[in-house]
Amino acid sequence: MALSSIRLTRRPISQHTEMDHPNTYELEESYMLPASLWHRKRYQTTYKADYSHQLPQICGNLTNSSVLTRYTPEEWLISNQRHFNLADNTRAEAESMRSDAIRLIQDTEQKTQEGQKEAGECLGERIANIKYWQEELNTETDRLITETSRLQELKKHVTQSLEHTQQPLSIAKECLILRENRQGIDLVHDAVQEALIDECKIIQKCQKELMEALKNIDHQLDAMRKARWQLEKDQNNKFSALCIDEISHRLNNQSRSIYFYQGIEKNDNLVTVPETWADFTQRNIQHSQRERRASGQLRTKNYNLVSQCMNTLQNAWERTNAALTYRCTETSEAKNRLQNHLSKATELYDVGKHIDMLKRSIHDKMAPLKLAQTRLETRTHRPEIELCKDPAHNRLVQEVKDLEKSIESLREKLADAQVTQQSLLKTKSKLEGDIKVKCNSTFIDREKCLGIRRSFPIHNVSFTVS
Structure with a gap:
């Protein structure tokens, strides 16, 4: 119709x-x-x-x-x-x-299922990424902890080495003080003195270098602690995120703990995207790796420094000991020569005997002189013409002159002998005094100085760089 x-x-x-x-x-x-x-x-x-x-x-x-x-x-x-x-x-x-x-229901159901599937896949992929970076963080943290332990072990060795240097320094200073007790001419600025002073300077220089090394090690340990703190903080955050994402991944439509949160999709409090998220962890790992490399270089440098310092100290120690030994030898030789000269002081005894002989000879000449003079004086009492300058008179006069001349010669010789005797006595006294000085120096250098320097006081200073 x-x-x-x-x-x-x-x-x-x-x-x-x-x-x-x-x-x-x-x-x-x-x-x-x-x-x-x-x-x-x-x-x-x-x-x-x-x-x-x-x-x-x-x-x-x-x-x-x-x-x-x-x-x-x-x-x-x-x-x-x-x-x-x-x-x-x-x-x-x-x-x-x-x-x-019906079509909308089917479409929305399919879209919902696809969305849930994609969300589940994304959550699974996210969980895998978190686990990957968590494993990387765990590996790097373990390596950082190992490197930190090695650096702390190095710090322990450096500290011990620094403490060990104090003993040779004290010994060197004590030797300098002991050698101030030398006497007389032996109180010289010799090779031993220079070696001891150089040894003190070398030890103090090594101590300064070791203290600077300790400062660098402490600074590096602080940097590594900060890097470890960042790694562990990142690990904790990733562990929390992993737990949350695993819980979210296990949730389904029949779960009891699901609720409506109106407007939650509009809540934009996120601070990173996947690229910056991964870059943040990568930067933390790279920072830790840089600190580990710096620590390894610092360990190698300081191991070499400790070994070099110990070798330098030992060489200085040995040089000082060699100088002391040589000085003791020189002093002993000088003392032996002095004793040899002193042993020849029997000449003093001979001079004394000669002085006695000269005195006796002079004394023996007195009687003949008195006899000759008495004869001359007696003959002066001859009467008148009898006072004749006869050969007897001449001979007596000559005898008196000869005796006086002999006595004068003997007295001069006696004076010379006495001067020689005094000189010999002074020389003997000097020799004896110098021998005492040499004995004192030898005792100080050999018994006291070398006595406390028999062995190098630093042991077990060899390290292994791993």
């Missing part, structure tokens, strides 16, 4: 009927009707809030059917057809809606 669309219009009526009212309009309605029933119906509709003033007229004309008629059969058919069409349209819309709903 062909249907036609009829336009519905609304306009005021130009001529009023017996029910005229200011609010009376003329309406034109178009409905979906069969072509054979198509028509246009003009009717009047009166809008009035109160009809009480017209009630007598209506009641008076009850016999007039035109007054009581509201709709026409055509309008009734139109209304029914409109309802039929509305039902058909509504049913068609419902069927379309149901089809769309």
Whole structure:
């Protein structure tokens, strides 16, 4: 059946009927009707809030059917057809809606499943990434801990070496103090003195280098502790994130611990993206690796420094001991030569004997001199002409002169002998004093200095660089 669309219009009526009212309009309605029933119906509709003033007229004309008629059969058919069409349209819309709903349900279900699958895969991949970096962090942390232990062991060795240097320094200073007790000419600034002073300077220089090494080691240990703290903090964060992601990965639609969190998808408190997240851990690992390399270089350098210092100290120690030994030999040789010269002091005894002989000889010449002088004096008492200068007189005079000359010579020789004796006595005293000085020096250098320097006081200074 062909249907036609009829336009519905609304306009005021130009001529009023017996029910005229200011609010009376003329309406034109178009409905979906069969072509054979198509028509246009003009009717009047009166809008009035109160009809009480017209009630007598209506009641008076009850016999007039035109007054009581509201709709026409055509309008009734139109209304029914409109309802039929509305039902058909509504049913068609419902069927379309149901089809769309089923399709939407299927699409959303598929999309939801795919989304959950992708989210699960992403969570699994994220867990794998966290485990990978966690393993890298664990490996690097273990290596850093091992390197820290090695550096701490080096610090222990350097500290012990620094403490060990104090003993040879004390010994060297004690030797310098002991050698100040030398006496006389032996109180010289000899090779031993220079060796001891050089040894003190070398030890003090090594101590300064070792203390500087300890400062560098402490600084490196602080840097490694910071690097380890960063690694462990990153590990703890990744462990927490791993636990959270594993819990999230195990959740499903039937889990009891799932709830609604309205607006959580709008919560943007994230601080990194995967690239910066991985770069952060990579930087921590690289920082730790740099610190480990620096620690390894520092260990090698300081192991060499400790070995070099110990070798330098031992060489200085041996040089000082060699100088002391040589000095003791020189002093002993000088003492032996002095003793040899002192042993020749028997000449002093011989000089004494000669002095005694000279004195006896002078004493022995006194009697002949007195005899000759007495004879001369006695012969001076000869009378007159008898005072003759005879050969006897001449011989007595010559005898007296000879005796006096002999006595004078003997006295001069006695004086020389006595001077020689005094010189010999002084020389002997000097030799004896010098021998005592040499004995004292030998005792100080050999017994005291070398006595406390018999063996190098630093042992077990060899290290292994690993």
